[in-house]
Amino acid sequence: MIDILRLSVPITVWLVSFSAVYGLHGIVCAAEWAGRPGIGHLSLGHVLLLAASAMAVLVQAGLMFAIANVRVGGPRGFTRRTSLALAVTALVATVWTLFPVAVLPMCR
């Protein structure tokens, strides 16, 4: 069961964070936070989404390093290698799917 968790957690966390950021974007637009001042020239909505995206990347990176560690990732072998590959995939997926937050307007 632990091995199944090692294999499934990182990529599932990507799905959760991706859905959460998408949901937050819905709230930002519905509550009109995209028009409220945040930090510097960034709106409140933009700041929130950037913070959420950065947190998602950090969590994925943390998971990746944890699985690379023997204490969490378990002994060397198929499960460890595959878990690590999935964790790297999840990190790349997080960066790739959330980078539009940094470059696109919020609610147009």
Next chain:
Amino acid sequence: MLTIWSSDPRFRGWLTTNNNNDIGTLFLCVATAFFVVGGILAMLIRAQLATPGSAFMGPEAYNQVFTMHGTVMMFLFAIPFFEALSMLILPGMLGTRDMAFPRLGAYSLWVYIFGGSAVIAAMLIGLAPGGGWFMYPPLSSAAFSPGIGADVWLLGITSIEVSAIATGCEVVVTVLRYRAAGMSLARMPIFAWFILVVSVMILTAFPPMILGSLLLEVERALGWPFFQVENGGDPLLWQHLFWLFGHPEVYIIFLPAAGMISTILPVMARTTLVGYGWVVTAVASLAVLSFGLWVHHMFATGIPHLSLAFFSAASTLVAVPTAVMIFAWIGTLWQGRPTMKLPMLWIMGFFATFIVGGLTGVMLAVVPFNWQAHDTYFVVAHLHYVLIGGYVFPMVAAIHFFLPLLGGRTRFFKLGEIAFWLTVPAFHFTFLALHLAGLLGQRRRIWTYDDGQGWTVINLVASVGAFVMAIGFALVILDVIVNTLVSTRARRNPWGAGTLEWATSLPSPPYGFASIPVVTGRYPLESDPALAHRIARGEGYLAQSSRNRRETLIVDTSTGAPAQVAVLPGNSRLPFLLAVVTSTSFLAPLVGAYWLSGAALTGVVILALIWAWGLGAKTDEGPVDAGRGLSLPTSQEVPDPPGWWGSLMLLLADGVHFGALLFGYAFLWTLAPDWPPESWLVPGTAGPVLALGGALGLVVGTRLAARAILRTRRPWIGFALAVAGAMSLEMAAVSIWIMCPDPAAHAYVATLWLLAGHVALHATITLIMLGYLIARVIAGYTSPRRIGEARIVQLWGDFTALTSSMALAAAWAPGVFA
């Protein structure tokens, strides 16, 4: 062994069997029959569109035909067909004797047959739905689709989804626990990985669709306005729920076919799969990534650009793991010495077709192009390239490959080769042409067009190609039938494959293996050619049948070390009867017989209790001889029996259903035009106290009861607490219904009713389970060893407490904060 595992004789045997060979064969035959129906409907579509201004069909008939074509192919053919093949070959591949829950498999089959037949029967009497296979409201609402056509779709398809979820639970537990000794995760056949991932996808993708169907059916029948803008609803909610299911569905269909390719290709290339670990990584990635793509079906709905970019990025990303798989297959071909036998021909057809479909998929993932091609024949051509090229061609390869295993004969008559050379080129004639029609502006689902629009020649070519393709598929079916019935007998392992399913005599006997094999590698027959004979000589586990019951091995999930002896149930008509009442409960509302539906639901509860009561024992058996000097506990005397794992999987699906309900609530709250409602529900103090106390009582009570059974003490205090807890939750739910009496007034109130309904339903199920467990304790079916049933009830109690607390908090929170 044969006496113990055989089905009942004659016709009765078909109704009472639960052996994977019988169930899989029946599943396969019925799915093929539905494929023929779907194919005939496709020919009607192409006959209508072959010429401009055709009078072959009117618009209403055409709407029904294309709706049913999509519905039949997606729900009645594609998913059941791979489930059938999995049931037939998976136990053999894993080195076990049957699926984990044989009766559940039989139940799944019969529910599928009854649900599918009802949908087809409705079509034959002209009552089919006409709103397209994704049934968008408001077109599918009662106002614009009167009659029972849409209801047939919603209720019939939901019952088939119940069947798929039952099979999903069965497959997950089978792959995780029912394997040969020594078959660790690293040694599992690659198809087992694919089907494990797909089954988890079924458990997580189907619940949003079931919720959507429930909402739409309730709106149609009772007027609860989930999708009506004027009363707080939003039709876009349906699109989200549908595509939360619909996009992963594409991968649910593709991945089993990819699993088949990963199994067959190395055998045809006389080598082993290149990059096994990378393929496992790719399939797991693809499965999860596919849940982040659903909005790419909604690019034209006016969603903000940033959201479009999220889903466009995710859509392009899935090309990477798909490419990893394709390069692994190419590497396998490069490494081996391929032989161009019939299964290989179809796999080559797959390569030529699927890669084109994949590339047009990447084109459609790019938003500006998607806007141009949206709802045109370009999309129709793309999805047929992916589904026929990516699913049907590999499945035809699989049928030809596994034919000796299924019927015990090798191919003698060579109709299959003719079929291949008719089907694949004809397919490309048809759908390559339709890409062009789409780019020239032909919209999908139009029932006719005028001459001079530039589509006439293209449509004629596509129609001729489609009819040739249909002849090709008819020849495939004929080839399989003829070679199964009258061809020459096959010798053991005719392809020289390395996996365990080829270690049995042909066709596979009902018990599969005379003894459970011990494996030391990923391709046991390749590393040990004498293994088949040693299995037959009884040198594996559980070779003796002296206990006169169906037994197989349960192993540790990771290492494959022997852990338990599973005791499987014998033949029974209970699955058939339960399927009859389940289907009746779904289908009776179609004719307004709500009382019959209620009575059938009561029948479901009674039969399920009878089913469960027949399992287990009143005395402890202790560890039993498993062979090779090893004694193991039976699955009835462990804390984590198969039923516990099955419950865990079912609760995963249930949890996703609940999550989809919360998503729907949040969606309406934030995005529906007519929100907020006039007033929020204010809970007062009684409701929250009941909810908190109830959840706590349930969690603590079930634990106290289980601990008391474990220590041979009286469990009554625990039971009393748990029953009181479940009843408190019921009362909290009822309080919401009383305080908001009119769910048809606004989508907010309707959603509150559903949230309370979730609580009431789960509290009721938990009460029934507690009543059952109390009766089992009184009758002597529990002991410190036989603790499994108490742990299953505890699991359900925990789930009920957690989700009920969340549901009630979600219902009351707006009123509290307002």
